[in-house]
Amino acid sequence: MKLTNGNYVRPPARYSWWLRQGRYFRYMMRELSSLFVGIFSIIMICGLYQLSQGEAQFTAFTSSLWNNFWWLSVITFLFVTYHSYSWFIVTPKAMPLRFSGKKVAPWIIIGAHMILWLICSIFIWFIFTNGGAQ
Amino acid sequence: MSDVKTSQKSVRQVEIEILRYNPDTDEKPYFQTYQVPCQEEWVILDAVNYIKDNLDRSLSYRWSCHMAVCGSCGMMVNGEPTLSCHAFVRDMPDKITIEPLENFPIARDLIVDMDGFVEKLSSVKPYINAAEEKTVEQGTYQQLPEQLQLYKQYTQCINCMLCYSACPQMALNDGFVGPAALALAHRYNLDSRDKGREVREDVVASNAGIWECSFVGACSEVCPKHVDPAAAIQQTKIAATGDYFKKFLMPWKNAQKGQAPEGGDQ
Ligand code: SF4
Numbered sequence: 001m002k003l004t005n006g007n008y009v010r011p012p013a014r015y016s017w018w019l020r021q022g023r024y025f026r027y028m029m030r031e032l033s034s035l036f037v038g039i040f041s042i043i044m045i046c047g048l049y050q051l052s053q054g055e056a057q058f059t060a061f062t063s064s065l066w067n068n069f070w071w072l073s074v075i076t077f078l079f080v081t082y083h084s085y086s087w088f089i090v091t092p093k094a095m096p097l098r099f100s101g102k103k104v105a106p107w108i109i110i111g112a113h114m115i116l117w118l119i120c121s122i123f124i125w126f127i128f129t130n131g132g133a134q
Numbered sequence: 135m136s137d138v139k140t141s142q143k144s145v146r147q148v149e150i151e152i153l154r155y156n157p158d159t160d161e162k163p164y165f166q167t168y169q170v171p172c173q174e175e176w177v178i179l180d181a182v183n184y185i186k187d188n189l190d191r192s193l194s195y196r197w198s199c200h201m202a203v204c205g206s207c208g209m210m211v212n213g214e215p216t217l218s219c220h221a222f223v224r225d226m227p228d229k230i231t232i233e234p235l236e237n238f239p240i241a242r243d244l245i246v247d248m249d250g251f252v253e254k255l256s257s258v259k260p261y262i263n264a265a266e267e268k269t270v271e272q273g274t275y276q277q278l279p280e281q282l283q284l285y286k287q288y289t290q291c292i293n294c295m296l297c298y299s300a301c302p303q304m305a306l307n308d309g310f311v312g313p314a315a316l317a318l319a320h321r322y323n324l325d326s327r328d329k330g331r332e333v334r335e336d337v338v339a340s341n342a343g344i345w346e347c348s349f350v351g352a353c354s355e356v357c358p359k360h361v362d363p364a365a366a367i368q369q370t371k372i373a374a375t376g377d378y379f380k381k382f383l384m385p386w387k388n389a390q391k392g393q394a395p396e397g398g399d400q
Contacts (some may be wrong), residue, residue, distance in 0.1 A: 006157030007239035007247045012305040020213065024302055027350045090351060093365035094372060101280050 205292030263330025
């Protein structure tokens with residue numbers, strides 16, 4: 001498109017821009033992963049409701065979920081993991097911590113988040129598997 | 135600059151394709167290809183200078199310092215916003231495509247129209263808005279080194295516009311104030327001598343300001359001076375959200391503030 005002053009405006013790639021570069025693609029995957037975080041939350045709420053109805057109901061719910069929708073569970077797990085990872089690696093940008101006047105290195109902030117994430121996951125896994133065993 | 139001598143041993147023939155556009159004669163931009171004998175130590179700008187000096191004098195582009203300080207030689211090199219004085223030809227393939235910076239209108243060849251960018255920079259009032267003007271006799275506005283460290287990173291911007299070219303939000307909405315201008319606003323907001331955060335808020339905390347940013351982070355990845363505009367924007371979002379909630383929690387402060395800026399601005 002030519003402007004009146006002679007400048008030329010290149011039309012933007014409205015729909016395919018996110019396929020042009022790895023960084024745009026990664027961003028779109030992060031955005032898409034939000035959809036799976038939503039799906040995961042709905043499954044969690046349903047699961048909590050089933051749990052409130054008793055152990056048998058909950059076990060029936062989890063096994064039917066796995067038997068019929070195992071593929072959804074796998075995809076959701078992968079996307080939710082990517083979602084958490086993609087946000088943790090950008091935390092230093094929003095969280096410019098300073099310690100005795102010096103900027104805390106980004107890798108420390110990211111590392112702390114990752115370790116906390118891992119500890120929480122192991123803890124929940126432990127409760128979940130041990131709870132089922134008793 | 136044409137005295138760059140070509141020594142036989144380190145020369146590599148590179149095909150350089152450049153997007154050309156002459157507003158007086160061309161309806162649309164088109165690619166023109168040049169064969170350039172590139173030396174081992176050349177940066178992209180040297181290759182473009184070679185073309186200008188030896189192959190095609192009509193080629194137009196901006197450059198000045200050749201040392202990543204002036205910020206004028208930004209170009210799309212193989213689709214990536216690049217300071218052409220800051221990228222070695224030896225790290226590139228045998229075919230290189232050079233285009234003017236994306237998300238800007240093309241004025242001629244590799245020269246883009248940067249008027250919109252300059253307007254956006256000035257829209258955030260990038261100067262110290264001190265609470266009280268001091269006379270010369272009253273002395274300078276002093277600052278401790280620790281206070282300087284809080285914002286120093288954001289003073290390093292060279293206005294190269296690479297971040298605007300990398301930003302997909304900018305491509306879809308050219309009204310977006312954009313990374314460099316928002317980082318500049320953040321630089322002044324963090325400055326202990328400045329009291330102008332509220333004055334900047336109309337532009338900075340608007341829908342065309344920080345809230346247009348969806349945190350792709352491309353601006354920080356391409357920035358040659360490690361300004362990290364994406365960080366500035368996210369921190370501004372957090373501060374603006376805090377302000378929003380403070381309005382509800384401390385309504386008496388609004389009443390005090392509501393009158394001051396209006397009276398002061400007139
Ligand atoms: S913030 Fe970085 S990329 Fe953007 S104009 Fe400034 S120096 Fe260039």
